[in-house]
Amino acid sequence: MAELTLLEAVNDCFHTELERDESVIVMGEDVGRAGGVFRATAGLRDRFGPDRCVDTPLAEAGILGTAVGLCMAGWRPVCEMQYDAFSYPCLDQLITHVGRYRWRTGGAMAFPLTIRMPYGGGVRAPELHDDSPETYYVHTPGVKVAIPSTAADAKGLLAAAIRDPDPVVVLEPKLHYRTLRGHVPEGEYVVPLGRARLAREGSDLTIVAYGSMVPLAERAADELAQEASVEVLDVRTLKPLDEEALLASAGKTGRVVIVQEAPRTCGYAAELAAILAEKAMLDLRGPVLRVTGYDVPYPYWQIEDAYMPSVARVLDAARKLLEF
């Protein structure tokens, strides 16, 4: 076990997976010579050559479209989008091609491609460098979505995405790229898609979160320690969702707070709340509460702390719910 940052764990995964499978190709802007603007792909070009770690021109739609064709030719491309919001030019390719092609061809064609990108706020970045775009991806049929919150999961989920026969979008919390460290198994390590992680066990209330909101949920759980026994469920894979784990936790505690950094309306928390309403109604002691961002473009850094879900806002929701 090595102690790595989340970013180092991503890099470790790449080295392992490119070594393991010669059909894995990394492509994107500045991924080769520069090793990525965050250095997630550092060392790959030197070790595996410029054909396995491809510096592309600045063209996100072209990158993803090319990856679709590479899949047709038998490769497993992993595309980097430099930041969350720079993935929007490729949404067209994702929605019109990536998510449909396998289905349309009756499974005759497979698209084992991965799109990964740093996402989210809290790093005092400029506008269009802080978005949480998970809903766009989750909403697209045929596409899977994973978001790690620990260094080990950053490695294991990316490996699962690379090996998966379907397109997977992996969003990496840039807030914790360098600030969060953890034990990461050496060598090949896969965390299966579709399984949630019980970050903390409890019996009175469940906080459901993913990505950068998980450490926040854990801090809230710490603060509530005197008042209640709080469970923290890290969703990890948004699609396919580990519904069993969600319903089991809701069934146990009867109280659920969902934390999501993205804007509120039609965010992933709304989907979770709907599932709980449909399938856990009789287990719940009170309403499902959401703590989310606001329905505004992610604001500039001076006021981003007011936008981001905070421990205080989570506590507020939790205490309201504990009264039921």
Next chain:
Amino acid sequence: MTSVETGASVALTQLYLTMARIRAFEAKAMDLFAEKYIRGSVHPYTGEEAVAVGVCAALRPEDYITSTHRGHGHCIAKGLELRPMMAEITGRATGYCRGRGGSMHITAMRHGMLGADAIVAGSLAMAAGAAYGLQLQGKDAVVVAFFGDGGAQQGIFHEAANLAAVLDAPVIFVCENNQWAISTPISCAIRIENIADRAAGYGFPGEVVDGNDVLAVRDVAARAVERARRGEGPTLIEAKTYRITPHSAATPTDNRAPDELSYWRERDPIVRFGRELVEAGHASPERLEELDRQAGEEVEDAAEWALASPYPDAAAAEEDVYAPADWLTPGRLA
């Protein structure tokens, strides 16, 4: 000793002053970033000043521009004021976008600045649309869209260029080919010598110009602008230039060869233009020093003013996402 400035000399020294302003502004912005008054990033325009200043010298105040992540120079060349610019990039409520846009999104309708954009190539199609809209209104104003060599590789560039061509839109696409897109050299991004050659594929003129020669840029831009005003449609100008500082304040690593950097430092557009002004008798070295000093003072004043301004109120963050109920008429370009 100050030389007697004729009308022509005044206009030329004005160009020098604008370039010096941009240089000083970027140096200050980098300092303010280091001091954490600016967060996120700053993409300095240092070394490319002749492009914005040359192009904007061919424009009238009622013309428009759009810009990029490296946009401070375009703003200053178009006549935006330094104080609200500095306030915007330091995130103050007194900034051009109330502190919401930051360094990469300065927008100022009253100065004909339709917007900078953090999305590379993000403003190319809207520039074509604005130009077409002005033409439909019977105006003879034009729109200049600045973008980089990296931006030229985005699909939207091709769509915007072709749309502008078939609409005969009075837009001038100015590609600032500084030969790098972060770590990607132009040789790895295209397989042709000149980006301007692509214009032939859209059916309008393409011109290559030395982007470190402010007067050459001005002359090429003036021809394109006249063409657009006559209703003859777009032009693609490729200004070959170089950024002599790193990609951004947040990306200090630089994989460019030291030789290449020193080659271009020797071709510094401000030093070069200053030398030309002196040689042609338009200004004395002392006069140029005076202009450098003036630029520095203006920038210091702007920074002081900005840092004394308040931050925006978090409670106001939800304002302006939608129009208020009583807002009926869309704004028209002047």
